[in-house]
Amino acid sequence: MKKFFTLLTVLMLQVFMAATIFATPIPGGTHGKVLICGAEADNSYLADVQTKIQSTGIFTTVDVFNVYTGTPTLAQLQDYVAVLVFSDYDFADATALGNNLAAYVDGGGGVVSSVFSQTAIAPIQGNFNTDTYLVIDPNTWNTDGDTRTLGTVLLPAHPIMHSVTSFNGGESSFRTPTTLMSSGSYRIADYDDGEFLL
Numbered sequence: 161m162k163k164f165f166t167l168l169t170v171l172m173l174q175v176f177m178a179a180t181i182f183a184t185p186i187p188g189g190t191h192g193k194v195l196i197c198g199a200e201a202d203n204s205y206l207a208d209v210q211t212k213i214q215s216t217g218i219f220t221t222v223d224v225f226n227v228y229t230g231t232p233t234l235a236q237l238q239d240y241v242a243v244l245v246f247s248d249y250d251f252a253d254a255t256a257l258g259n260n261l262a263a264y265v266d267g268g269g270g271v272v273s274s275v276f277s278q279t280a281i282a283p284i285q286g287n288f289n290t291d292t293y294l295v296i297d298p299n300t301w302n303t304d305g306d307t308r309t310l311g312t313v314l315l316p317a318h319p320i321m322h323s324v325t326s327f328n329g330g331e332s333s334f335r336t337p338t339t340l341m342s343s344g345s346y347r348i349a350d351y352d353d354g355e356f357l358l
Contacts, residue, residue: 192220193239193240194221194223194242195222195237195244198244198245198248199246200228201249210224228247231260233260237269243261243264243271244271244272244274245261245271245273247276250282251284256286257284260286261284261293265293271293275334295342307331307333308352309328309329310324310327310349311357312350314348314350315347320349
């Protein structure tokens with residue numbers, strides 16, 4: 161599992177950076193403060209992601225909020241230029257989290273919704289769980305069991321792909337088998353099997 165989080169963190173960092181580029185600027189540095197909201201029973205996984213993102217030196221502050229045990233308020237979210245959300249366990253309050261994230265986005269914040277936070281197993285609920293905020297159909301994140309790598313890059317000039325030449329999802333390359341996307345969304349890159357990567 162640790163290897164999975166290491167590989168996932170590299171990709172999430174790229175997406176996180178893009179979220180800060182497109183979010184409304186918040187004072188505090190080049191990319192400002194970011195928040196990791198992970199639903200984890202083991203806080204060491206949250207610390208692992210935090211350490212890897214901090215080590216880049218790109219963000220002035222990288223904070224963690226365990227959404228398995230609590231829910232950040234809208235006011236707390238507004239202290240950050242971007243928020244990364246993922247889940248291995250149920251959210252403490254999936255509806256309140258979804259409502260707060262939607263209001264945060266409406267106010268100019270950037271959200272990266274990552275592995276399992278859009279699954280039928282432990283999804284973000286509330287206002288965020290709509291086509292207005294989600295890019296990919298939230299009920300189909302189930303494919304895993306083999307190693308997947310970077311496949312076709314559809315938009316190589318996109319900021320998310322800056323300096324990315326390869327990606328290896330490891331032996332648990334969780335991904336969506338869907339081709340359903342919300343209106344106005346676009347694919348940036350695929351896994352080597354043609355399924356969505358970004």
